[in-house]
Amino acid sequence: MHRTAWKEAWRTITGSWARFFSIAALMFLGAFALVGLKVTGPDMRETGAAFFDETNLADxxxxxxxxxxxxxxxxxxxxxxxxxxxxxxxxxxxxxxxxxxxxxxxxxxxxxxxxxxxxxxxxxxxxxxxxxxxxxxxxxxxxxxxxxxxxxxxxxxxxxxxxxxxxxxxxxxxxxxxxxxxxxxxxxxxxxxxxxxxxxxxxxxxxxxxxxxxxxxxxxxxxxxxxxxxxxxxxxxxxxxxxxxxxDLQGYLTYGDSADRIDAISQVFPVFLFAIASLVSLTTMTRMVQEQRTTNGTFAALGYSPRAIRRKYLLYGISASTLGGLIGVGVGHTLLPTVIFNTYQEIFSFPALQLGFYPLISVTAVAIAIICTVLVAAIVATRELNEVPSQLLLPKPPAAGTRIFLERIRPLWRRMSFTQKITARNLFRYKRRMFMTVFGVAGCTALLILAFGVLDSITGVVNRQFNQIVHYDLIAVAAQQPEDEVESVDGVEDATSVRFEQMSVRLDGESIDQEIRSYFRTPMAKKSRWRWPALRRCMPGTTCLEQVPRRRTRT
Structure with a gap:
C-alpha cells in the first residue's frame, strides 16, 4: 500500500477514536466472556487437584x-x-x-x-x-x-x-x-x-x-x-x-459439578455477546464506509485499486478487534475466574484459586474477535467499492421506492394512520435495521428471562421442599422413645413413631450412588395428624431412581 494510503488509514483511526474504541470495547466484552468462562472450569479443577495433591487425599x-x-x-x-x-x-x-x-x-x-x-x-x-x-x-x-x-x-x-x-x-x-x-x-x-x-x-x-x-x-x-x-x-x-x-466426601462431586456447569455456560453465553458485537460492528462499519464514499471515489479515480482501498477498513477492524481481544484475554484469565471462584468460596473451603494460561482459548478468542470485525468490514467495503469511481464521487442515491406487503392488503392499509404507515415502511424496507432490532431485543429479553428463571428456580426450591413436601419440624432419634413422653414436651403439637433406614440409590445408567434416608410408620404407631412427606412421582420419559443394594456399609 502506498504511503498516502497508509496515512489515510491512520487518519481514519485517529479521526474516529470513539468509533474505534466502541468496536474495541465490544470485542473486549466478547473475548472477556469467552476466555473467562472457558478457563474458570479448568482453573477450578486445577485448584482442586493441587489441593488434593498437597494434602495427598486418600482414594x-x-x-x-x-x-x-x-x-x-x-x-x-x-x-x-x-x-x-x-x-x-x-x-x-x-x-x-x-x-x-x-x-x-x-x-x-x-x-x-x-x-x-x-x-x-x-x-x-x-x-x-x-x-x-x-x-x-x-x-x-x-x-x-x-x-x-x-x-x-x-x-x-x-x-x-x-x-x-x-x-x-x-x-x-x-x-x-x-x-x-x-x-x-x-x-x-x-x-x-x-x-x-x-x-x-x-x-x-x-x-x-x-x-x-x-x-x-x-x-x-x-x-x-x-x-x-x-x-x-x-x-x-x-x-x-x-x-x-x-x-462420598462432602462437597467433592458437588465442586466438580459446579465446574462442569461453568463449562456449559461458556458454550452459550459468549455466542450472544459476539453475535451482538458483530451486528453493532456491521452498523458501525457500514456508516463509516458510507461517510467516506467521496474519499474512496477520489482514491479510485487516482488509480488505487479496490483492494488497496479496502485494506484501510481491514486494518481498522484488525486494530480495533485485536486491541479489544487482547485486553479481554488478559482480563478474562484473571478477573472473571477470581470473581466466580470467590462466589463458590462461600460454599466450598479451598485455598486461593490457581490461575492458568490457556493459549488455545486465548488465540481462539482473539481470532473470533478479528473475524467478527474484519469479515464485516470486508463485506461492507467490497459492496460499496463495486461501483465505478464516477459514481463513488457522487452521494449515494436513495433506495428506489418499493411497496411492502402490507400495502397490498388494501383494506388494512387504508385504515392505517400516516404515522403507522411510515413506521411500517421503515421496518420492512430497511431489513438490516429491523433484524438488528429484533435480534437485539430478543437477546436482551432472553437473558432477562434466563436470569429471572434461574432466580425463581432457586428460591422456589426451599418453599417446595419444606412447605409442600416436608411437613415436620424436628426428628428425635432414640432406641425407645414413647410418643406420650415426646408429646409432653412444651410446644410439641403432634408426634408419631417412625422407622428410619438409610440406603443407597443409583440413577439409571449412572455409576454414582446417592444416599437416601427413608422413614416408615411403625405398625404400633398411634393415629396422628402428622402428615407424611409428599412424594413426587416420576413423569413419563424422565429418569427415576432405582434402588440398589447398599455396598459400602456392613453391620
Missing part, C-alpha cells in the same frame, strides 16, 4: 467403631494404608458437635491456615470455619462421655486447619450427638485417643498418581478400588465397617 477410606483390620488392608494390592483414630464430641454447654481426627503423617493431611498443628495430647487445631469463634490459645472443653475414646476433655487451640475431606463449609456430615449434624471438624494428636485399636484407615493407590481427580477414568477406577478393599475385608463379618471413596 478410599475405611472406618469402623470396632477397629479396622490392619493386616487385611495392608494386603490390598498397590495400596498404601495409614491408620488413625476418629470420634465425635460435643462442646460443653453447647450443641456444637465436632468430628475429631488424629493428625495423619502422609495421607489426607491437614492444610494449616493459622497457628500451628497440635503436638501434645491436650492440643487441638479447629476447622478454619471456627476461626473468629475461637482464637489461638483458647480452651475447648468437650462433654464427658464414658464411651468417648478421648484421653482428655480439655484442649488448647493451637491453630486452624483446612481438610480436603471436608470441602463443603455447611454440610460436614451427620452424627448421633447434639443436633444430629456436625458443625465442624478438628485435628488432634494421636496421643489424644486412648482407643486400643485404630478406628479408621486411609488408602492411597499408586496407580492414581497420573489421573485427574475428576476424570471419568479415575472415577471408574474408584469402583475397582472399593471392590478390592471390600474383598480384603470379607472375613470381617463380625465387625461393622464402612468403605468410602472420594465420591
Amino acid at each position: 478410599v477410606t475405611v472406618t469402623s467403631p470396632m477397629g479396622v483390620n490392619e493386616d487385611a488392608l495392608a494386603s490390598v494390592d498397590g495400596a498404601t494404608a495409614e491408620f488413625g483414630y476418629a470420634a465425635d464430641a460435643t462442646v460443653e454447654d453447647s450443641l456444637t458437635t465436632l468430628h475429631l481426627m488424629s493428625t495423619p503423617e502422609e495421607i489426607s493431611t491437614f492444610s494449616l491456615t493459622a497457628g500451628s498443628m497440635p503436638s501434645g495430647s491436650d492440643e487441638i487445631a479447629l476447622t478454619s470455619e471456627l476461626e473468629g469463634s475461637y482464637n489461638v490459645g483458647d480452651t475447648v472443653v468437650f462433654n464427658d462421655d464414658d464411651e468417648s475414646p478421648l484421653a482428655t476433655r480439655s484442649f488448647t487451640v493451637t491453630g486452624f486447619v483446612r481438610s480436603a475431606e471436608y470441602l463443603d463449609r455447611e454440610d460436614i456430615g451427620q452424627t448421633t450427638l447434639g443436633t444430629g449434624q456436625l458443625d465442624g471438624f478438628a485435628a488432634v494428636a494421636p496421643e489424644a485417643f486412648e482407643s486400643p485399636v485404630y478406628t479408621m484407615a486411609r488408602l492411597r493407590f499408586a496407580e492414581t498418581a497420573g489421573f485427574e481427580p475428576y476424570a471419568d477414568s479415575y472415577l471408574a477406577r474408584l469402583d475397582e478400588y472399593q471392590d478390592a478393599v471390600e474383598a480384603a475385608l470379607d472375613n470381617e463379618a463380625d465387625s461393622p465397617y464402612e468403605v468410602q471413596d472420594r465420591r
